Amino acid sequence: MIRSNTDVPEPVTRENQCQVVEVLDHVAGKWSIGIMVALAAGPIRFTELERAVPGISRRMLTLNLRRLERDGLLVRTIYPTVPPRVEYALTDIARELNCSLTAVVRWAELYRTTIDAAREAYDAAQAAETEAGTNAGVRVHA
Numbered sequence: 001m002i003r004s005n006t007d008v009p010e011p012v013t014r015e016n017q018c019q020v021v022e023v024l025d026h027v028a029g030k031w032s033i034g035i036m037v038a039l040a041a042g043p044i045r046f047t048e049l050e051r052a053v054p055g056i057s058r059r060m061l062t063l064n065l066r067r068l069e070r071d072g073l074l075v076r077t078i079y080p081t082v083p084p085r086v087e088y089a090l091t092d093i094a095r096e097l098n099c100s101l102t103a104v105v106r107w108a109e110l111y112r113t114t115i116d117a118a119r120e121a122y123d124a125a126q127a128a129e130t131e132a133g134t135n136a137g138v139r140v141h142a
Contacts, residue, residue, distance in 0.1 A: 026071055031056050031064045033101050036090060039074060040098045043089040073097070 026032060031053060038044060038052035050061055065088060068074045073094040079085040090098065 023071070026067055027073070027097065027101075029064065031060055032068060033105065035061070035064055035068065036073065036094055036098060036101055037105060039088060039090045040095070040102070043077070043087040045085065045087055049088060068094075 027036075034053040034056070035049060038049055044052065046061070046065075049065075050056065050058065053061065056064075065074065065076070069076050069088075072091055075089050075091055077087045077089065079087070
């Protein structure tokens with residue numbers, strides 16, 4: 001039997017599509033990837049995570065940690081010491097996902113300059129089109 005691009009293993013319903021989109025939104029969020037990549041080396045305390053994820057604010061780190069914990073991707077462990085020590089660690093399902101995340105990060109690092117060059121070329125072409133349209137008395141919407 002020949003498979004086509006429209007063959008799907010199970011029917012896509014609005015319900016399961018929304019669930020997948022929600023999970024991907026949490027996992028692939030701006031800060032989630034950095035947090036999970038930082039946790040891949042092992043359990044880390046909050047302040048270490050804050051230093052390991054450049055640009056993240058304390059509030060965003062807290063919100064993302066709570067969301068990842070709620071989704072079952074990390075575990076928060078509180079040690080009964082004075083002062084209390086809290087560590088975050090990936091769960092088994094997050095460690096499984098980490099291979100894919102690491103590959104995405106490597107891909108982004110590898111093609112960063114190519115993507116930057118493509119953006120610059122696109123922006124220059126758009127600016128030239130706008131300029132040409134303005135000079136010809138035609139208004140071009142970008």
